[in-house]
Amino acid sequence: xxxxxxxxxxxxxxxxxxxxxxxxxxxxxxxxxxxxxxxxxxxxxxxxxxxxxxxxxxxxxxxxxxxxxxxxxxxxxxxxxxxxxxxxxxxxxxxxxxxxxxxxxxxxxxxxxxx
Amino acid sequence: xxxxxxxxxxxxxxxxxxxxxxxxxxxxxxxxxxxxxxxxxxxxxxxxxxxxxxxxxxxxxxxxxxxxxxxxxxxxxxxxxxxxxxxxxxxxxxxxxxxxxxxxxxxxx
Numbered sequence: 001x002x003x004x005x006x007x008x009x010x011x012x013x014x015x016x017x018x019x020x021x022x023x024x025x026x027x028x029x030x031x032x033x034x035x036x037x038x039x040x041x042x043x044x045x046x047x048x049x050x051x052x053x054x055x056x057x058x059x060x061x062x063x064x065x066x067x068x069x070x071x072x073x074x075x076x077x078x079x080x081x082x083x084x085x086x087x088x089x090x091x092x093x094x095x096x097x098x099x100x101x102x103x104x105x106x107x108x109x110x111x112x113x114x115x
Numbered sequence: 116x117x118x119x120x121x122x123x124x125x126x127x128x129x130x131x132x133x134x135x136x137x138x139x140x141x142x143x144x145x146x147x148x149x150x151x152x153x154x155x156x157x158x159x160x161x162x163x164x165x166x167x168x169x170x171x172x173x174x175x176x177x178x179x180x181x182x183x184x185x186x187x188x189x190x191x192x193x194x195x196x197x198x199x200x201x202x203x204x205x206x207x208x209x210x211x212x213x214x215x216x217x218x219x220x221x222x223x224x
Contacts, residue, residue, distance in 0.1 A: 004158075040124065042117055042214040043204075090158055101147060104212075106158025 006107035023091035121215035138205030
């Protein structure tokens with residue numbers, strides 16, 4: 001069983017609403033990530049964090065923001081949801097041992113639909 | 116163009132048969148290559164990691180190969196089971212991680 005939890009699993013929301021996707025891990029991992037996944041496409045990195053008070057933008061241009069106030073918690077917020085934000089959002093964590101030798105541990109995702 | 120290309124995009128096989136999934140990459144420099152399995156509705160789970168010096172590595176019925184010269188990797192599944200139905204994602208790490216789009220495998224009874 002995964003030690004990384006995402007809520008909600010599914011979310012349908014109207015355009016313009018503010019939403020926060022929750023992600024928590026119990027493994028004490030320093031590094032955490034948010035990915036966007038669309039069917040048949042590769043995962044795209046939206047945000048990542050090296051540890052508490054560290055946040056970085058990923059490859060994918062995004063209108064979302066993240067925070068890392070505690071090691072175990074890495075929420076993602078959309079200030080104003082749009083239909084283009086409809087996607088699967090995956091949170092992941094890993095030990096930071098350099099050279100990406102440590103595997104990513106993924107949550108089961110949040111399927112977001114913006115109407 | 117994605118720096119990590121996987122083929123085929125999808126594959127249907129009968130239970131008990133073997134199959135091979137391919138991953139070609141142009142990522143450089145190379146640190147390691149990892150295969151993940153993603154069941155429907157779940158997050159990806161790591162199957163195996165290949166480093167530069169490794170040619171073959173097995174994990175049960177899964178065997179990964181790596182040819183760092185030609186920048187190709189394969190994942191061979193032996194005696195497939197219904198539970199092998201999933202997407203298989205190749206991830207190549209260098210300065211960052213690059214993901215393939217995955218191969219969707221369906222195993223039918």
